[in-house]
Amino acid sequence: MGSWHPTRDVQGLTEGGLHNMAASPSSSAQAAREALAVRLTHLRKDACLSGKELSARCGWHPAKTTRIQKGEAGPTDADIRAWCSACGADDQAADLIATARAVDSMYMEWRRLHRNGMRKVQEDFYTLHEQAAVCRVYASNGVPGFFQTADYAAALMRSITRFQGTPDDVTDAVAARVARSRFLYEGNHRFVVLLEEWVLRARIGDAETMTGQLRHLLEVMPLPSVSIGVIPFSAQRAIWPLEAFYLFDDRHVVVETLTAEINIRQPREITDYLKAFRELGQVAVHGTHARQLLESAINDLG
Structure with missing residues (x-):
């Protein structure tokens, strides 16, 4: 590697399982949670299901569906599978689970790591x-x-x-x-x-x-x-x-x-x-x- 001037290159280069999902200091994590929630909401709407109907098919309280759709609670792998099954979209479960895990990795407690x-x-x-x-x-x-x-x-x-x-x-x-x-x-x-x-x-x-x-x-x-x-x-x-x-x-x-x-x-x-x-x-x-x-x-x- 050739010579590299510190001051010049600092300037040049700089221009160039948390399923309860508490709010993190990073808006990136929040934005990703909300994007996942939107995808799940669209699945429900495409299946012409109300929140209560989806909740009944999944076997949980409607409040849980509301929290997931607002991005306030992160769905587990099992939740996503149940959601996709209720919407007749089992083929999308794997991708949504991968997305949820990526969101989970954005904010990782040291004790967990x-x-x-x-x-x-x-x-x-x-x-x-x-x-x-x-x-x-x-x-x-x-x-x-x-x-x-x-x-x-x-x-x-x-x-x-x-x-x-x-x-x-x-x-x-x-x-x-x-x-x-x-x-x-x-x-x-x-x-x-x-x-x-x-x-x-x-x-x-x-x-x-x-x-x-x-x-x-x-x-x-x-x-x-x-x-x-x-x-x-x-x-x-x-x-x-x-x-x-x-x-x-x-x-x-x-x-x-x-x-x-x-x-x-x-x-x-x-x-x-x-x-x-x-x-x-x-x-x-x-x-x-x-x-x-x-x-x-x-x-x-x-």
Whole structure:
């Protein structure tokens, strides 16, 4: 890969079972729920059935039909099969079930994702990075996984496992997370990363672990596949600090909240995240200034 100017490319690239289905922070998930509800409603109307008639055929209370049609309750696989059968549209059940499962995946609680440990989620992220040509990351709460050292990843994952009360498979999960770093060196992948200075100062693990992590960031900064910007504490901000998010090309955003992973594929929302990334990039420092902030954080660790 050829030379890659960090500041120029940050600007260029940025332009370029929850069946109760509680309202999520993402309007993408809500829009998808409503689209599914519309399809089911159209099936009922095409079959010339009232809500009460469909409910009777399905064997449930009419209020359930109303909630499903309003997008307030997500139908289970069995609900969809019963609905299609009542409407004489069994051939559409498989597609509607697949759609419902896709909606379900938009808003995933961490405890659900980590119910058997963290390794599987790390492997899923590996696939996302493998398929993306450009990954833009805004990190406000920790070093992105593909930059993490094994010690830093282990300290962070132990903390998450303890907080969530989920099974401890930290050793395997760390190996899966660190494996992502290969894409920094292999293939035609680019990583444009914006770090809040807080990420450099927050001590994950002991001082030795944090020092090793910061030194590793210094080592990967010169890579032609990497652009690292740091938003200083002192920056006059164009936009407030946000929760961490990952932009995979221009097609998929993953937002990480305290309790859930939110997957966004709605173009209008992706445009908003691209805009936010661009504005955050405008107040970040790169090159020598970014290295100075990293070196200062290392020195302060003693």
